[in-house]
Amino acid sequence: MMSLQEDSANHDGQTLNDRVEKLLSFIYNHEGLDEARGNPHKILAIVDEFAIQNAMMIVGGPKGEIVTELIKEKQPxxxxxxxxxxxxxxxxFGDAVRQNGGERYYSLELNPDWAAAARQLIELAGLQDFVEVIVGRSDVILDEFYRSGKVTNIEILFIDHYKPAYLTDLKLCEHHGMIVPGSLLLADNVIYPGNPPYLEYVRSTVEQKREVAKSGPPKGYNTTGLLERxxxxxxxxxDAPFLETVGNPNIVYHSVLRQPEGERDAIEVTRCVGVQEA
Ligand SMILES: C[S@@+](CC[C@H](N)C(=O)[O-])C[C@H]1O[C@@H](n2cnc3c(N)ncnc32)[C@H](O)[C@@H]1O
Known part of the structure; x- marks a missing residue:
């Protein structure tokens, strides 16, 4: 399976759209498809076969296992x-949430073509009544979740989208009071390609965050240390974040890096363990 960086080397929309079409054609022509229908793991095994030869920016097995273990533990x-x-x-992860007594998995995606392909695969996996793909910008949708009451508390948030938005989306959730003790944040690609502003924030103390917050909401995205690509x-x-906010610096996080053996990337596992009053 190739990495995000290799994938990004071809990062023009046409190439990626071509790849999604190629993937769908591979799946629909696969001799094992009939047997795999309705079985999430068998559908993913077909995708894994395709990913051996084709660059795909997917979480992959070893990091995926870290997340599924945490889903079993938390049962969101x-x-x-x-x-x-x-x-x-x-x-x-939708399959893991369903198997552990969950009710819904929301997946947010900016690109309508990829969202359409995702819905086809989700249906092949038999998860169409459980996993909902929502097209749009993550910050706009998270704000709508809060305002509509669809999601008011984050149980588990898997963060795997626009790297500068990891931090601004987390602060938007903090601002709305969606991050509560027990909320679990799982951030992918924190080593490769890396996300220093996000890691610095979730590993900071309340005092450090309060100090930074004194200068007010940041303007735009913090891209310090991020690859230009x-x-x-x-x-x-x-583009600018939908909401520029300092978030809630009083939130106390416990944050650790989980790196599977032999993997160059890792997941940052961050728990909200309390809120420290001023
Ligand atoms: C690394 S891929 C996600 C891989 C997927 N989680 C997996 O492991 O199978 C990142 C995706 O985030 C989407 N994306 C980027 N910025 C976004 C944003 N602001 N809101 C929603 N989706 C976004 C991209 O279009 C892309 O499909």
Whole structure:
């Protein structure tokens, strides 16, 4: 399976759309498809076969296992994912949430073509009544979740989309009071390609965050230490976060890196363990 960086080397929309079409054609022509229908793991095994030869920016098995273990442990009713692509992680984690007594998996995706492909795969996996793919910008949708009451508390948030938005989306959730003790944040690609502003924030103390918050809401995205390529991916140039906020610096996080053996990337596992009053 190739990495995000290799995938990004071809990061023009046409190439990626071609790849999704190629993937769908591979799946629909696969001799094992009839047997795999309705079985999430068998559908993912077909995708894994395709990914051996074709660059796909998917979470993959070893990091995926870390997330599924945490789903088993926490047993969320609702899980939210930022960045669906064509639905690999939505199928893997949606199945785990369903198997552990959950009610819904929401997967947010900016690109309508990939969301459409994801819905096809999710249906093949038999998860169409459980996993909902929502097209749009993550910050706009998270804000709508809060305002409509669809999701008011984050149980598990899997973050795997526009790298500069990891931090601004987390702060938006904090601002709305969606991050509560017990909320679990699972951030992918924190080593490769890396996300220093996000890691610095979730590993900071309340005192450090309060100090930074004194200068008010940041303007735009903090792209310090991010690869230029990742900053230029997906979102239109000059785009700004939907809500510029300091979040809630009083939230106490316990944050650890989980890196599978032999993997160059890792998941940052962050728990909200309390709120420290001023
Ligand atoms: C690394 S891929 C997600 C991979 C997927 N989670 C998996 O493991 O199968 C990142 C996806 O995030 C989407 N994306 C980027 N910025 C976004 C945003 N602001 N809101 C929603 N989706 C976004 C991209 O279009 C892309 O499909």
């Amino acid at each position: 009713k609702i899980m939210v994912e930022l960045g669906c692509y064509f639905g690999y992680s939505a199928i893997l 990742t900053v230029k991916s997906w979102m239109p140039a000059g």
